[in-house]
């Protein structure tokens with residue numbers, strides 16, 4: 242167990258009765274006195290309502306699904322008083338500008354919160370959790386939705402209750418530790434990925450699961466979403482790199498959560514605190530439903546749908562009891578989208594930056610070649626296999642000025658020259674369906690001579706080529722990275738909509754899947770620029786839609802249904818890395834059995850029986866997709 246210096250500092254500085262963080266020397270647990278919760282409603286004259294806990298049960302939410310649960314705006318108004326009385330020192334914001342700002346993220350939704358909290362310290366987070374946990378008995382619509390940089394694409398950070406913004410103040414990078422050549426970094430949840438990356442660069446290291454949004458997003462948000470990116474083909478999701486994390490659970494205490502051996506698990510689970518209770522109950526759940534969990538294992542390598550029960554125990558129940566493997570609740574909190582607790586601190590492992598890599602580009606003119614190219618390339622253990630489609634390339638060629646925001650001076654002209662040169666000279670002005678970019682490391686090239694690799698990946702119809710011109714390398718990556726933004730340039734009256742953007746199929750089905758998807762786009766008369774992580778069979782489709790039209794919401798519902806069913810038909814998944822959020826939670830029954838959905842519900846209930854953490858995401862959908870969709874482009 243560790244104690245947080247930030248929390249201690251808060252105690253000293255707090256002018257009011259802020260909770261003192263007491264070091265508890267057992268079970269890696271930080272305990273704080275229960276002052277906050279004890280003080281609440283009894284002594285407070287304003288609050289005399291009878292508790293109505295039934296409204297907060299999973300069943301009540303199920304009954305109220307889509308139509309929404311009963312709301313009680315008064316609860317939010319009284320909350321400010323409660324929070325201040327308990328020593329909350331951060332910002333408590335209810336002004337129109339703030340509520341408007343926090344009513345959108347990068348998703349297709351717009352939902353106005355009642356209040357935005359910006360905790361100054363971890364103690365503030367604890368106070369917020371305790372106050373809401375207490376007040377929810379009286380005001381059932383209260384809940385806390387953590388928000389970091391707000392770049393999520395599924396609406397995970399949106400709520401009609403309280404947002405708790407961890408980025409404003411909780412963004413310290415505490416330490417980089419270098420031990421026997423391995424590097425770890427510890428930071429607060431709101432630390433931005435780009436700042437962590439900059440700090441790690443001093444040690445020639447980086448975090449391998451970096452998402453494409455790494456310049457915009459935070460570490461805590463990425464762990465809570467279990468984000469992934471280009472290099473995830475080889476290195477997996479964010480959660481694979483988390484060594485430990487500190488989390489505020491529903492009792493308002495902070496717990497350090499990390500993988501436990503069987504011995505450690507037995508010891509801690511006998512203790513008397515919230516983490517121990519959750520450990521015991523999750524263990525029982527896994528034992529009881531091991532078969533169901535295994536039977537519902539997604540076939541795709543990437544997955545952020547549901548709770549990651551497949552990695553919580555990294556061995557079987559019987560083997561764990563014999564002392565093998567580890568049990569890690571962190572695997573449920575990472576990817577849990579703030580539905581099970583609030584992450585306050587994360588320690589992640591880093592890797593040395595790979596300096597000597599080789600980029601291979603291969604244009605695929607015939608979709609039937611796509612699966613073969615990827616399957617072959619995978620044999621060489623690439624760091625990544627990325628793709629962008631013909632429409633993205635076409636838009637790049639039509640809009641050279643777009644790249645001026647990223648490139649300047651002579652470099653801009655050289656990169657543009659390379660971009661046009663590749664198309665007109667190399668491809669003889671014929672637009673490929675896809676361009677694949679494959680990165681190999683030095684070790685692979687030493688083991689397999691480059692000509693041998695190129696020959697293996699090439700097909701009768703297209704040839705793979707190692708790119709040595711740095712401007713051509715830059716041009717190809719620029720197009721790959723710009724695909725989403727470029728798609729906006731097609732029509733200023735439409736907006737690229739994130740709802741089909743996270744489908745993934747096993748790569749061997751990629752060609753057939755994509756052909757069928759193209760047909761569906763034609764049927765719905767919608768265009769979409771496509772890019773993605775080819776090696777994982779992971780496509781980001783962003784159809785261009787007009788959100789001012791009244792029938793767009795219905796179109797989104799119909800398209801989601803048809804497209805998601807198509808992904809499932811090809812043994813795929815609807816949620817590779819962007820997580821369930823509002824958009825995919827109602828569709829989880831397409832990829833998981835009803836029994837598995839019940840297991841997820843039970844799991845969430847173990848952590849959060851009163852649904853104070855981000856309700857309506859991952860389980861028990863409660864936001865009406867039609868009425869929550871934004872109305873502007």
Ligand SMILES: Cc1cc2nc3c(=O)[nH]c(=O)nc-3n(C[C@H](O)[C@H](O)[C@H](O)COP(=O)(O)OP(=O)(O)OC[C@H]3O[C@@H](n4cnc5c(N)ncnc54)[C@H](O)[C@@H]3O)c2cc1C
Nearest residue numbers: 389390391392393397452453459462463465468469579584
């Ligand atoms: C242009 C663009 C490109 C993108 N590319 C990628 C990509 O390559 N890969 C990828 O995975 N994603 C991608 N995304 C989606 C998104 O950027 C990532 O998932 C990112 O990691 C989210 O981080 P954030 O800080 O913005 O989190 P937010 O969006 O603020 O939050 C994400 C979720 O985590 C919860 N949460 C936030 N903080 C906490 C906390 N402290 N404790 C508990 N729960 C918390 C929120 O409630 C929400 O459900 C992209 C988005 C955009 C706009």
